[in-house]
Amino acid sequence: MSSKAKQxxxxxxxxxxxxRLFGIGTLKIREILPFQRLTKLPHSHHAVIGTATFRGSAVPVIDMSAAVGYPALTREEQEKASIIVTDIQRQEIGFLVRSVQQIIETDWKSVMPPPKALGTNAFITGLLDLDGDIIQLLDVELLLAxxxxxxxxxxxxxxxxxxSETLKSLNILLVDDSQVARKQLSDVLDSKxxxxxxxxxxxxxxxxxxxxHELGHPIEILVSDIEMPGLDGYxxxxxxxxxxxxxxxYIILHTSLNSEMSLSYANQVGANEALTKFDADELLQAMLRGAAQAG
Structure with a gap:
């Protein structure tokens, strides 16, 4: 590779x-729809306001305001709202937002991690200063959890x-800015x-x-998220x-995006594999392939 990776x-x-402005990566987004009549779902979470029809399929719609702790949109506000249809963790989910503003281009180096004082229940993975306005990047994985x-x-x-013994013998490093993703990764390994x-x-x-490396037992398997503030997975x-x-x-990049472009770019920068979150068996099998290569 002749030049530094930059995505x-x-x-x-x-x-x-x-x-207040919020942001979500456009690679997660399938389409932006005007509000439409929704089909109610019985016995669902209070933030799930129904299902919308998207390309012939029923997609659950979450009132994002209600999900993160703000007041739910009123019926009148819903009529002026938009539905952001996303593809995250192998499923299509719609998010109802008050208003869509614009699309901007940045890079992960410009994104600051959220203050630790926010605690573990904040739905924020990063902050971005846009001409004096602070954009909050939403932790969609935590919201869905x-x-x-x-x-x-x-x-x-x-x-x-x-x-099991093969994986226990390896020095493994997990990297992810989402507490939900870290828990999923950790739970799989802890269980074994x-x-x-x-x-x-x-x-x-x-x-x-x-x-x-300096201590004499270098990392043999690296499992890293792609989209992270500061130094991203690429x-x-x-x-x-x-x-x-x-x-x-052996490097395994992990992304919530069901995006062939993201996975292809991961291979270009030197990753051995790229997986879409989250399938425990796929992850462990990828680690075993890494163990075979290391051996």
């Missing part, structure tokens, strides 16, 4: 309540004794008694890799591959 990010900006808590149930994956390191961003991950992969002093790990 620009387009963000759709919208409003939920008051004048609150609305559909069953999605966090640990998946039971069967491994042979040999496969597999030890690992975990960080919330690419900068911390690189420091862990350098430290582990740039982390590039920096690892560009560091001749590091023992090269």
């Amino acid at each position: 620009s990010q387009k963000l759709l900006l919208f409003r939920l309540f008051g004048s 609150k609305v559909y808590p069953e999605s966090l149930d640990a998946q039971d994956v069967v491994l042979s004794d040999l496969q 008694g597999i030890s690992y390191h975990v960080t919330t961003n690419g900068d911390e991950a690189l420091q862990v890799m350098l430290r582990e 740039e982390l992969t590039f920096d690892v591959r560009d560091n001749a002093s590091l023992k090269q790990p």
Whole structure:
């Protein structure tokens, strides 16, 4: 690779309540629809206001304001609202927002991590300063986990004794800015008694890799999110591959986007594999492929 990996990010900006601006990556978005008549869903979460018809399929629609703790949109406000149809974690979900503003282009280097004081229940993965306005990037994975808590149930994956022992012998690093994604990754490995390191961003991950290398037990499997503030998964992969002093790990990039473009670019920057979140069996099988290559 002759030049540093750089992947620009387009963000759709919208409003939920008051004048505050929120953002979501456009790669997650399938379409933006005007509000339409919804079919009610019985016994659903209070923020799920019904289903919309999108390209012949019924898509659940979540009032994003209600889901993150703001007042739900009134019936009159809904009539002027928009539905953002997204493709996240292998499912189509519609989000009702008060108003769609514009699309901007930035890069993950410009995105700041949220203050720790916000706590673990804040639906924010990053902040972006746009001409003095602070854009809050929504943690859609956390939002979906609150609305559909069953999605966090640990998946039971069967491994042979040999496969379990193989993974237990590896030095594994997990990297993801989403607390929900970190929990999903951790739960899978914890259930099999597999030890690992975990960080919330690419900068911390690189420091862990350098430290582990100096201690004489380098990271052998790196599982990293792609979309992260600061050093994103693409740039982390590039920096690892560009560091001749590091023992090269097997790199698995992980994304909530069901996007062939994202996965293709992951291979271009040096990742061994790229997976769409979240399938526990696929992840463990990818790690086993990495173990075979390391061996």
